[in-house]
Amino acid sequence: MSANHQLLAAGLDLAYGERQIVSALDLTLPPGKLTVIVGANACGKSTLLRGLARLLTPTRGAVYLDGKPIHQMPTRQVATILGVLPQSPIAPDAISVTDLVGRGRYPHQGWFRRWTPEDDTAVAEALAATDTAELADRPVDELSGGQRQRVWIAMALAQQTDLLLLDEPTTFLDINHQVEVLDLLTDLVRHRGRTIVVVLHDLNLACRYADHIVAMKAGRIVAEGRPVDVVTEAVVKDVFGMTARVVVDPVSNTPMIVPIGRHHAGKAMA
Amino acid sequence: MSVVSDASRIIAVRHSAATRRRNVLLGLALALLAAFALALYLGDYPVPASGIVQSLLSPVTGLADRSVDFIVLQVRLPRAILAVLSGASFALAGIIFQTLLRNPLASPDIIGVAHGASAAAVFCIIILGWSGLAVSFGAFGGAVLTALAIYFLAWRNGVTAFRVVLIGIGMAAMLAAVISYLFTRARLNEVQQAMAWLVGSLNAARPGDSIVLAGAMLVLIPLMIGLVRALDAMELGDDTARALGAPVELTRLGLMLVAVGFAAFATAAVGPVGFVAFVSGPLARSLLKGAGRGFAQAALVGALVMLVSDLLAQHLLPTVQLPVGVVTGACGALFLLWLLMASGRSGRVN
Numbered sequence: 001m002s003a004n005h006q007l008l009a010a011g012l013d014l015a016y017g018e019r020q021i022v023s024a025l026d027l028t029l030p031p032g033k034l035t036v037i038v039g040a041n042a043c044g045k046s047t048l049l050r051g052l053a054r055l056l057t058p059t060r061g062a063v064y065l066d067g068k069p070i071h072q073m074p075t076r077q078v079a080t081i082l083g084v085l086p087q088s089p090i091a092p093d094a095i096s097v098t099d100l101v102g103r104g105r106y107p108h109q110g111w112f113r114r115w116t117p118e119d120d121t122a123v124a125e126a127l128a129a130t131d132t133a134e135l136a137d138r139p140v141d142e143l144s145g146g147q148r149q150r151v152w153i154a155m156a157l158a159q160q161t162d163l164l165l166l167d168e169p170t171t172f173l174d175i176n177h178q179v180e181v182l183d184l185l186t187d188l189v190r191h192r193g194r195t196i197v198v199v200l201h202d203l204n205l206a207c208r209y210a211d212h213i214v215a216m217k218a219g220r221i222v223a224e225g226r227p228v229d230v231v232t233e234a235v236v237k238d239v240f241g242m243t244a245r246v247v248v249d250p251v252s253n254t255p256m257i258v259p260i261g262r263h264h265a266g267k268a269m270a
Numbered sequence: 271m272s273v274v275s276d277a278s279r280i281i282a283v284r285h286s287a288a289t290r291r292r293n294v295l296l297g298l299a300l301a302l303l304a305a306f307a308l309a310l311y312l313g314d315y316p317v318p319a320s321g322i323v324q325s326l327l328s329p330v331t332g333l334a335d336r337s338v339d340f341i342v343l344q345v346r347l348p349r350a351i352l353a354v355l356s357g358a359s360f361a362l363a364g365i366i367f368q369t370l371l372r373n374p375l376a377s378p379d380i381i382g383v384a385h386g387a388s389a390a391a392v393f394c395i396i397i398l399g400w401s402g403l404a405v406s407f408g409a410f411g412g413a414v415l416t417a418l419a420i421y422f423l424a425w426r427n428g429v430t431a432f433r434v435v436l437i438g439i440g441m442a443a444m445l446a447a448v449i450s451y452l453f454t455r456a457r458l459n460e461v462q463q464a465m466a467w468l469v470g471s472l473n474a475a476r477p478g479d480s481i482v483l484a485g486a487m488l489v490l491i492p493l494m495i496g497l498v499r500a501l502d503a504m505e506l507g508d509d510t511a512r513a514l515g516a517p518v519e520l521t522r523l524g525l526m527l528v529a530v531g532f533a534a535f536a537t538a539a540v541g542p543v544g545f546v547a548f549v550s551g552p553l554a555r556s557l558l559k560g561a562g563r564g565f566a567q568a569a570l571v572g573a574l575v576m577l578v579s580d581l582l583a584q585h586l587l588p589t590v591q592l593p594v595g596v597v598t599g600a601c602g603a604l605f606l607l608w609l610l611m612a613s614g615r616s617g618r619v620n
Contacts, residue, residue, distance in 0.1 A: 055509050
């Protein structure tokens with residue numbers, strides 16, 4: 001599997017009913033890289049992800065997958081190239097891990113092509129990649145939050161798509177599980193050549209893991225590029241409306257944001 | 271662990287689920303067969319088992335005993351067949367709604383589809399003075415119209431489960447008021463006829479009822495099987511389903527129409543027998559323990575519930591024959607209370 005699929009948005013407007021969320025947005029996702037979208041609450045980052053994933057129809061502009069408007073492509077065909085993990089997927093009651101991950105094979109199956117050994121292999125690989133093979137026969141409702149999130153990622157992996165879009169896959173996870181999930185996504189990019197787009201809340205983790213960071217504010221892109229080039233105190237101030245120091249992360253040499261707040265402003269000056 | 275041993279582990283998990291599905295199906299089929307035999311055997315007019323077998327075979331063998339044949343072939347057999355078909359139809363209608371709307375309360379007898387059938391039937395009996403088959407047609411129309419009304423009232427850039435349930439419950443309350451109003455305008459004998467219809471009964475089962483219902487099921491079941499595959503994706507939420515390339519709106523509309531068809535035809539045949547649609551799906555799933563969606567198993571549970579309830583209704587009290595709806599209503603209400611209490615504790619009614 002190699003990163004040979006191209007996803008880009010051109011002049012994209014996205015709206016919920018009358019409410020415009022994303023305006024005239026252009027974005028090309030670098031293939032074979034981990035792109036992280038960041039921004040304050042309600043800046044439109046999840047909406048953008050849904051638009052890119054063809055879950056939301058643009059009111060103007062378009063998303064192009066390999067040069068074709070994604071909303072006009074057969075949705076099953078898109079599903080073999082582009083996988084999506086939405087923010088809050090639903091696990092049916094008492095479903096087993098194997099069954100849930102197997103649902104990712106849906107776009108590869110059809111009327112006359114039901115379950116095959118190839119599907120078993122795909123599920124096994126997805127479980128191995130997410131380190132969840134031990135859980136294969138467990139019901140999903142009994143898992144911990146971190147295990148459950150890894151199982152959902154396994155479901156998206158079983159779809160075996162070059163492109164993978166994840167909406168806040170680390171929410172509700174402890175810090176160690178957040179790092180675990182992002183390490184896993186990095187493995188997929190580095191070793192399997194996937195193109196991955198993630199919406200993240202945590203700016204420091206975003207800076208550390210992103211090959212390409214996209215900072216959004218009020219439905220527009222404020223800055224994009226390598227975190228080292230893009231994440232500055234001015235950008236943080238603009239995007240989050242917050243004064244912060246940007247220092248060098250001692251572990252990864254990437255930018256690290258240290259918020260200042262009202263009570264520590266004096267010390268920060270020193 | 272290697273991917274190969276992982277794959278064999280996955281195959282093992284899938285096989286054990288398939289085995290469980292098959293065993294539950296087999297067990298339910300055997301129980302249904304036993305209940306069916308009992309339904310042919312029990313009755314005021316004692317017929318020995320050999321007589322029943324002989325009677326069932328009489329079209330082939332030509333051996334006839336007119337009085338026994340009448341009891342077995344004209345009274346008990348049509349009644350048992352109608353119980354099985356209508357029970358299975360109610361169950362499928364229920365489990366389709368419950369699965370699509372991800373809510374055990376979303377069965378057609380709770381969200382107003384059955385009330386639509388009832389209101390229409392009562393209108394036909396009291397205002398139009400109809401009876402018999404004409405009332406069934408009216409009930410069918412009422413069920414379909416109510417379902418459409420709920421669907422369109424709940425529509426807002428797509429249909430969300432929660433809106434359907436709330437609007438359905440509101441619709442049910444409104445239609446119950448319509449029924450009460452119609453009763454205040456009726457004469458006593460009309461009320462009696464309407465009440466008998468409302469409770470739901472197999473007492474007047476004729477072979478013709480089963481033929482209409484069986485014909486409808488022959489059309490609806492293949493449609494359901496065609497649509498049901500997309501539920502693999504749709505059970506994970508609408509966004510996930512669309513991401514997996516499932517035709518979400520088409521499948522939902524198609525399956526709802528199929529479910530309304532099941533509910534409407536069954537209601538037209540036996541009246542709005544309460545709670546069979548509501549209990550069958552959850553009962554089947556509790557037997558499966560996560561090993562599958564359980565549509566086939568739910569259909570068998572529905573048939574079994576209907577058949578056993580009718581046996582109880584006929585034979586529980588020595589002197590009176592109850593309508594089957596009284597038994598399913600009493601048992602189903604207990605189940606509803608249990609479900610509300612259990613789900614209240616775990617906080618997941620919706």
